[in-house]
Amino acid sequence: MFSLFRKGKKPAEPASASPSAAPPAAAASATPSNPTTTTPGGRMVKINLTVNGKPASADIDARTLLVQFLRENLRLTGTHVGCDTSQCGACVVHLDGRAVKSCTTLAASCDGAKVVTIEGLAQGGKLHPMQEAFREHHGLQCGFCTPGMIMAAVDIVARRGGRVSEDVVRADLEGNICRCTGYHNIVAAVLAGAAAMSAAGTAKPQAAE
Amino acid sequence: MTATGIGAPVKRKEDQRFITGKGQYTDDINRPGQAYAVFVRSPHAHATLKNIDLSAALKSPGCLGAFTGADLAADKVGTLICGWMIHSKDGSPMKAGVHPALAQGKVRYVGDHVAVVIGETLNAAKDAAEKVSVDYDALPAVTELASAQNADQPQIHAEAANNTVYQWHLGDKAAVAAAFAGAKYVTKIDLINNRLIPNAIEPRAAIGEWDAGNDSLTLYTTSQNPHVTRLVLAAFIGLAPEHKLRVIAPDVGGGFGSKIFIYAEETVCLWAARKVGRPVKWTGDRSEAFLADAHGRDHVTHAELAVDANGKILALRASTKANLGGYLSTFASSVPTYLYAPLLSGQYDIPAIYCEVDGVYTNTAPVDAYRGAGRPEATFVVERLVEVAARQIGMDPAEFRRQNFIKSFPHQTPVIMAYDAGDYEACLNKALELADYKGLGARKAESAKKGLKRGLGFSAYIEACGIAPSQAVGSLGAGVGLWESAEVRVNPTGSVEVLTGSHSHGQGHETTFAQLVSQRLGIPIEQVTIVHGDTDKVQFGMGTYGSRSGAVGMSAIFRAIDKVIVKAKKVAGFVLEVPEETVDFNDGIFSSKATNKTLTFPEVALQAYIAHKFTGAQLEPGLKEGAFFDPTNFTFPSGVHICELEIDPATGATRIERWTAVDDFGTLVNPMIVEGQVHGGIVQGVGQALLEGAVYNKDGQLVTASFMDYTMPRASDVPSFKVAMTSTPCPSNPLGIKGCGEAGAIAAPAAVINAITDALGHEGVAMPATPQAVWRAANRSTQKLAAE
Numbered sequence: 001m002f003s004l005f006r007k008g009k010k011p012a013e014p015a016s017a018s019p020s021a022a023p024p025a026a027a028a029s030a031t032p033s034n035p036t037t038t039t040p041g042g043r044m045v046k047i048n049l050t051v052n053g054k055p056a057s058a059d060i061d062a063r064t065l066l067v068q069f070l071r072e073n074l075r076l077t078g079t080h081v082g083c084d085t086s087q088c089g090a091c092v093v094h095l096d097g098r099a100v101k102s103c104t105t106l107a108a109s110c111d112g113a114k115v116v117t118i119e120g121l122a123q124g125g126k127l128h129p130m131q132e133a134f135r136e137h138h139g140l141q142c143g144f145c146t147p148g149m150i151m152a153a154v155d156i157v158a159r160r161g162g163r164v165s166e167d168v169v170r171a172d173l174e175g176n177i178c179r180c181t182g183y184h185n186i187v188a189a190v191l192a193g194a195a196a197m198s199a200a201g202t203a204k205p206q207a208a209e
Numbered sequence: 210m211t212a213t214g215i216g217a218p219v220k221r222k223e224d225q226r227f228i229t230g231k232g233q234y235t236d237d238i239n240r241p242g243q244a245y246a247v248f249v250r251s252p253h254a255h256a257t258l259k260n261i262d263l264s265a266a267l268k269s270p271g272c273l274g275a276f277t278g279a280d281l282a283a284d285k286v287g288t289l290i291c292g293w294m295i296h297s298k299d300g301s302p303m304k305a306g307v308h309p310a311l312a313q314g315k316v317r318y319v320g321d322h323v324a325v326v327i328g329e330t331l332n333a334a335k336d337a338a339e340k341v342s343v344d345y346d347a348l349p350a351v352t353e354l355a356s357a358q359n360a361d362q363p364q365i366h367a368e369a370a371n372n373t374v375y376q377w378h379l380g381d382k383a384a385v386a387a388a389f390a391g392a393k394y395v396t397k398i399d400l401i402n403n404r405l406i407p408n409a410i411e412p413r414a415a416i417g418e419w420d421a422g423n424d425s426l427t428l429y430t431t432s433q434n435p436h437v438t439r440l441v442l443a444a445f446i447g448l449a450p451e452h453k454l455r456v457i458a459p460d461v462g463g464g465f466g467s468k469i470f471i472y473a474e475e476t477v478c479l480w481a482a483r484k485v486g487r488p489v490k491w492t493g494d495r496s497e498a499f500l501a502d503a504h505g506r507d508h509v510t511h512a513e514l515a516v517d518a519n520g521k522i523l524a525l526r527a528s529t530k531a532n533l534g535g536y537l538s539t540f541a542s543s544v545p546t547y548l549y550a551p552l553l554s555g556q557y558d559i560p561a562i563y564c565e566v567d568g569v570y571t572n573t574a575p576v577d578a579y580r581g582a583g584r585p586e587a588t589f590v591v592e593r594l595v596e597v598a599a600r601q602i603g604m605d606p607a608e609f610r611r612q613n614f615i616k617s618f619p620h621q622t623p624v625i626m627a628y629d630a631g632d633y634e635a636c637l638n639k640a641l642e643l644a645d646y647k648g649l650g651a652r653k654a655e656s657a658k659k660g661l662k663r664g665l666g667f668s669a670y671i672e673a674c675g676i677a678p679s680q681a682v683g684s685l686g687a688g689v690g691l692w693e694s695a696e697v698r699v700n701p702t703g704s705v706e707v708l709t710g711s712h713s714h715g716q717g718h719e720t721t722f723a724q725l726v727s728q729r730l731g732i733p734i735e736q737v738t739i740v741h742g743d744t745d746k747v748q749f750g751m752g753t754y755g756s757r758s759g760a761v762g763m764s765a766i767f768r769a770i771d772k773v774i775v776k777a778k779k780v781a782g783f784v785l786e787v788p789e790e791t792v793d794f795n796d797g798i799f800s801s802k803a804t805n806k807t808l809t810f811p812e813v814a815l816q817a818y819i820a821h822k823f824t825g826a827q828l829e830p831g832l833k834e835g836a837f838f839d840p841t842n843f844t845f846p847s848g849v850h851i852c853e854l855e856i857d858p859a860t861g862a863t864r865i866e867r868w869t870a871v872d873d874f875g876t877l878v879n880p881m882i883v884e885g886q887v888h889g890g891i892v893q894g895v896g897q898a899l900l901e902g903a904v905y906n907k908d909g910q911l912v913t914a915s916f917m918d919y920t921m922p923r924a925s926d927v928p929s930f931k932v933a934m935t936s937t938p939c940p941s942n943p944l945g946i947k948g949c950g951e952a953g954a955i956a957a958p959a960a961v962i963n964a965i966t967d968a969l970g971h972e973g974v975a976m977p978a979t980p981q982a983v984w985r986a987a988n989r990s991t992q993k994l995a996a997e
Contacts, residue, residue, distance in 0.1 A: 061332065077237035078230015080462075082410040083495035087916035090410055118230035131228040135220055138885050142715030143227030144411040144462025150228060166929065173924040177916065179410050179463050180715045182888035182953070183924040 047111045051076070052120025062108055066100075067091045069107035070117060078118040078147045082177070089176030092148040092155075093117045097206035099155035101175070118147035121154070129196035130154050130189075139189030141180035149186060152176050157194040162203030164194045214728030215944070218881035222734070223719040232460040235414040235431050240488035243416070244273050246478055247334040248491070249324040249341045250500065251316035254350035254572035254909020255363060258314055258323070258343065265340040266326055271333025274485045275326045275341065276477075278311035286310065286480055287446040289471060291537035292688035295375045295546050295568065303375040303568065306366025308536040310446075310473040310480075316345070317365055317535030318574050319909055320500025322473045327485050350572040350909035354509050354532045357569045365535060365570040372570040374533055374542065379550040380526075380563035380624055385515075388524030388561045392515035396598040402586045403976045404507035404532065404903040405896075406919055407579050409714075411462020412493040413472065413502060417479035419486065425453040426482065430475045432458040432742075433468045433712050434752020437689070439744050441471045441539070448479050458742040461714035465893070466578035467502045468714065469754050470539035499914040504903055505579020507532035508545060508586050514594040520604055522613045524561040525553055527590055531576075533568050538577035542568060547625075547685045548583025548673075554622035555591035556633045556669045556847055557613040562623045572909045578754065580893055580954040581672070588670040592959035596667065597972055606963070607646065610669050611637060625685075626673055628845045630937040633669065636871045640849040643931055644869040649853070662856040662987065663866070664968025668960035670850070673843040674948035675941075676755030681843075692839035693757070694750050695765035697726070697773050699832035701818035703811025704736040707769075710750010711762030712742050716886070716950065718758060721878045725763055725944075729770045730810050731797020748835070756846065756948030759878060764942040765838035772834035777813045780832070783823040784808060784816045842941040844948055848872035850891070852960035856968045861984025863899060863965065868930045870956070875939040875947035883949045884932045890953020891930060896922040897954075898961035902977045920977075 048057040051074060058073050070076045070093070081103055082090035091103040094116040121128040130153050133139065140146040156172040157164060164172075169190045170183070178186060197203040213219050226232050263275040289308040296302055307313075311322050324341050328334025349363045351372060356362065358371045365372050389395060416429040426449045432438045435456040443451040461468060474491050482489045493502075512527040531545030550564035599609035614633040621627045641647075649665050656663035676682065679690030696708040705726055711718055723737035740746050753762070774794055781799035782789035785808065791801040799808040808816075813832075816822055820830035853867040870887055877883050900920035904913045913919040938945025958976060965983065966972050974986040 063332065071237075076230070077234075078232070080234070080411070081236075081492075081494075082412065082462075083916050085495065085915045085917050087921075088410055088495075118228075122229060127228070134228050135224040138221065138881050140224060140227055141717070141885060141889065142409070142411065142463040143223070143232050143460065144234065144409075146227050147230050170924040177410060177921050177923060179408055179465070179893070179921070180889045181885060182890070182892035182930070183922075183927060184888040184929050185885055187924060187929065 045108045047108055049110050049112060050114045052116055060107055064107045065103055066105040066107045066110055067102035070102060076117050076119050080144055080147060082145065087177065088145065089152055090145050090148040092151040092176065094151060094155065094206065099152050118151060121150065128154065129200060130193035133189040133193030133196060137185050137189035137192055139181065139186045145176060145178045149176050149178065153190040153193060156190065157197050157203050158205050162194050162198035164191065166191065211728055213734035214724055215876065215878050217724065217879065219720055219724055219734065219879055221717050221720045222723060223717065234411055234460045234462055235416065235429050236492045238416060238429050238459065240416055240418055242487050243490050244327050244329060244485060244487040245331040245334045246481060246489050246491040247326050247328065247338040248322050248474065249326065249338050249343065251312065251319060251321040251323050253316060253345050253347050254319050254352065255348040255365065256316050256345040257348060258312060258316060259346050260344040261324055262342040263324065265342065266337040269333070269337035269340050271329035272337035273327040273329060273487065274481065275324060275337065276311070276481065276484065277324045278309050278313035281309065281311050281480065282313060284480065286448065289473065289476065290441060290445045291539060291542055293540055293543035294686040294688070295377055295542045297375045298378050303542055304369040305374065305537050306368045306570070310476040318572050319911055320497070320574060321535065325477050325481060327481055327489055352571055352573060352905045352907055352909045354507065354530050354569060354571060357571050358567065365572060369570055374537065374568035374570060376565070376567050377546050378563070378565040381561055382563045384561040385524045385526050385563040389513065389515045392523050393518040394516040394598065394602055396514040396516070396594055396601055398512055398593055398597055398972070400510045400512065400590060400593060401975050402506045402508035402510065402589055403897060403901070405505040405579055405901050406499055406903050407465045407467035407502060407505060408498065408921060409463030409465055409467060412495060412498050413468065413474065414492040415475035415478045416488055416490040417482035418488040419483040421486070425449065425455070426479055427455045427457065428475055428479050429457045429459065431461050431468050432456065433461065433464040433714060433754055435712065435742055435744055436710060436750045437752055438471050438475070442476065442479065446476055448476070455745045458712055461712070464714045465580040466505065466582055466754060469752065470503055470577055495916065496914060499919065500911060501574055503538045503575045503577035504534065505576065506586060507576050510590055512590045512594055514598050516598055516602060520602055520609060520612055522557055522559050525559050525594065526563045527553060529564065529566045531566055531568050532571050532573065534571060534573045534575035536575050538575035541575060541577045543686065544578050544583045545586070549587050551625040552584050552587035552671060552673060553591060553624055554626065555588065555595070556615060556671050558615045560623065573905050580890065581951040582755070584672045584951065585894065585955045585958060588668065588955050589959050592668045592670065593962065596963045606667055607637060607641060610667065627842065629842055629940050631845060631847050631873060632935060632937050633847060635935045636847065636849045636873055637669065639933060639935060640851050640869050640871040643871065643933060644851040644853065644867060656855050662858055662968040663853065664856070664964040664966070665851060665853045666960045666963025666967055668850045668956045668963065670952070670956040671845055671847045672756070672951060672955050674756035674846055674951070675760040675840055675844045676757050677761055677840050678842065679839050689751065690839065691751055692837050693761040693765045694748065694835065694837045695762070695769045696748065696833065696835040697766065697769040699773060699814045701815050703732060703814040705730065705732065706738045706740055707766055708740045708747045709762055709766060710747055710752065711758040712753045714753065716753065716758060717879065717882045721759070721882060722763060722766060724878055725766055726770065732810055756950040759946040760844045760939065760942050760948045761838060761840060763878070763944055763946065764840065765836050767943045768836035768838050769834045772836060773832060776832060776834065777817065779828055780817045781808050781813050783828065784813065840941045844875070844939045844941065844946070846872065846874050846947040846949065846952055848952060848956060850956040850960045852964040854964045854968065856965065856983055856987060858987040861980035861982070861987060863978065863980070863983050865895065865928050868928060870930060870932045870953070871935060872949065872952050873935045873937055873947070874949045875936055876945035877934060878946065886949045887932050887953045888930055890951060891957045892922045892927050893954040894957020895927055895961060898958040898976050899978050900926065
């Protein structure tokens with residue numbers, strides 16, 4: 001249940017921050033029109049990473065959090081910020097195959113990493129079984145915690161090889177807060193999503209390479 | 210019932226965007242040239258502002274401007290308002306202090322808005338805000354509600370002597386006193402209704418934008434009622450005329466009341482956009498939400514119940530102090546008065562009721578409506594009193610309730626409300642059966658074998674919802690009418706756009722409202738789009754709160770559809786070449802006994818627009834109708850919730866084992882969504898009962914100011930729930946809907962505390978019943994013995 005607090009890797013040393021092997025994606029390498037993540041006088045670092053299967057690189061203020069990089073630089077606004085203490089889980093993404101809270105992950109520490117966000121979960125226009133399960137079981141109301149819930153749920157099921165029960169799901173969702181649903185339907189959705197993932201053979205730890 | 214009509218558990222249309230990360234919340238929006246606002250907030254609960262030095266901030270790299278309350282005053286920006294006038298017992302109007310968007314002269318709670326800094330980037334704005342130098346002269350703070358009115362306490366507002374905003378009352382004091390004098394049993398309790406922080410998971414946000422070419426303003430904001438926001442910003446705060454101000458509330462991530470109000474931040478962003486000539490964005494962080502979003506509840510109450518020798522309730526009286534915080538928020542004054550005392554009859558036939566309420570200023574964040582707003586507080590008073598009375602008399606608490614239930618309708622209570630429909634025994638009977646009440650004794654024995662204490666608690670709640678009719682609320686002091694509007698636009702191809710003044714922030718209106726249209730017009734639900742949350746699209750509306758969108762908002766759509774059908778029948782008459790009065794419309798087909806030809810709804814829609822079959826003298830082309838719906842009464846959802854829990858007296862850990870909810874919401878539009886609303890409400894109520902509580906220390910510092918310190922319910926804190934329904938349709942709206950959004954939060958706290966006190970065998974535990982509090986209560990007798 002503590003996986004959400006583990007970092008995918010140690011922060012990269014500044015000197016090694018620009019291997020730049022992958023060609024940068026056009027959308028990601030452009031300086032955004034509203035560079036909230038750059039500050040006059042702030043120390044800049046260059047990062048290259050893969051987000052939802054596409055290469056992304058940028059020069060960013062060293063203080064930039066992964067969630068800021070995703071939301072502001074890449075305009076991937078499905079990942080949300082609901083708190084400032086790493087508690088609510090609205091910002092959960094997958095970093096090298098593990099769920100992390102992108103609000104407490106420095107973007108600079110993700111150099112060379114593979115990131116999957118809620119926008120990258122559906123494959124080939126087909127929803128991930130966990131996304132389907134949340135809709136089918138009314139596992140969301142306002143939708144704000146939902147991306148983090150779904151990313152955490154996929155991680156829980158994968159991490160546990162599909163062996164989940166109501167008690168396990170409730171315990172493992174410790175790092176995700178929902179104020180709308182009372183969790184009843186989220187738990188039902190995660191259990192249904194777990195069954196669907198098991199049936200599809202995807203209820204196993206994700207490749208971290 | 211059709212597959213997508215009223216009563217069908219239709220999967221939500223809006224979910225596709227939310228589960229794929231394509232929702233568009235305010236912070237997801239970025240405007241060209243956007244700058245960023247950061248607020249400098251008071252670290253003191255109560256202080257005089259001696260000087261604010263902006264010079265260093267203005268020199269900070271990327272700083273575009275820095276402003277204080279003096280700048281707002283110089284531009285004649287109005288102050289924030291409280292829109293509900295309450296009169297005290299002596300007839301005098303409430304004593305409201307001034308509420309500037311940026312403090313002037315004094316700050317009155319930690320988090321109060323002292324200055325705003327605008328930066329090129331968020332970090333630039335933060336860096337500059339750090340350089341604002343404020344010279345405070347700290348004053349003693351008033352933080353304890355019970356003593357806030359004492360003569361020795363500091364004065365928070367000059368206008369309100371003894372920090373008292375009003376001393377209000379309702380009911381017949383003399384009749385109640387007479388009833389108590391003749392009572393066999395008198396039950397007395399003292400209650401604290403703990404202060405809560407709403408914590409919608411989306412923090413509040415705002416983007417103000419000025420169009421210099423048209424001299425118009427646009428505000429993107431996290432609002433439950435964008436038209437009310439526009440009205441207040443235009444008519445009272447005076448930032449722009451109403452027709453030059455557009456308010457957009459896009460996807461909103463939960464509200465629970467906290468996004469009804471018109472706050473300082475959106476006011477300042479909109480004003481500053483014109484000042485700096487750039488769009489100005491502010492996104493609150495969670496710490497700001499804790500400090501400065503309006504909080505909820507916070508009552509101290511003494512209540513008494515008079516009962517005769519046969520167990521019949523004779524009278525109820527309550528005396529409440531309500532904490533209103535450092536300023537009056539938008540609807541703060543109404544919550545502990547007209548949304549509270551009129552519900553003190555509960556589900557019971559109580560001949561005499563009297564309630565007095567003091568509204569009190571303290572140096573804490575403003576307190577306003579939070580899910581249930583007044584009605585959870587009333588239910589907690591009534592259901593704790595009834596439970597304790599039953600125990601004192603020695604009656605089964607279910608049977609004591611049953612004996613005192615109102616059994617015929619309509620029923621006029623002694624405190625304003627005329628209940629129109631209900632069957633309280635039906636709810637109770639179903640709940641007793643689903644909860645296996647008969648088996649409780651055996652389960653208690655099983656728990657006892659394990660060294661655990663098992664308890665069961667009831668809560669038979671009632672609410673007044675819809676928060677209408679307009680004339681009624683106007684007579685009680687509301688500054689606005691509380692009807693709702695709708696416009697139904699039929700396109701030439703037969704698809705339909707519904708513009709509604711309701712606002713969805715989790716309630717699923719895009720689905721439920723479309724179900725109504727699908728059923729009544731006989732068209733697929735995919736052919737219906739619900740438009741809301743933009744004052745440039747929807748003409749006017751009162752928004753979503755008080756469980757009103759079904760009962761009032763959908764009723765407006767219902768009435769607009771009535772008009773569409775009337776017009777469509779005229780069109781069909783011309784096309785079918787039959788008299789209009791012979792045209793019938795059923796299941797999407799227009800027919801007439803005068804012909805064997807029929808027309809579908811899309812065919813008639815097309816004919817309405819091409820207008821080839823009638824002249825302009827005969828009929829106006831097009832198919833678009835609107836309606837304003839103002840109901841004739843409040844709605845009265847009710848139900849019985851039963852909480853069964855187990856306490857470990859060694860640790861104080863409380864585990865909810867079973868939850869049974871049987872609710873009467875009248876007509877259910879989408880039972881899947883209704884059950885989801887019940888689940889969410891229950892957990893907010895369980896949160897209040899077991900986990901949540903805002904705590905200020907004596908200096909006025911909020912010590913529960915993060916998710917690390919304020920215990921939000923998490924998945925492992927609650928069980929799954931058994932939710933069932935009964936139905937007595939509401940007679941005051943065409944759909945029979947009563948509303949379901951607040952029920953769980955209203956019912957749950959009393960059910961939990963009644964269960965805990967049942968388990969412990971005494972009444973000595975208050976909310977939040979944390980493990981520590983329960984452990985102390987469970988070991989109370991042991992501690993006493995040890996002390997002796």
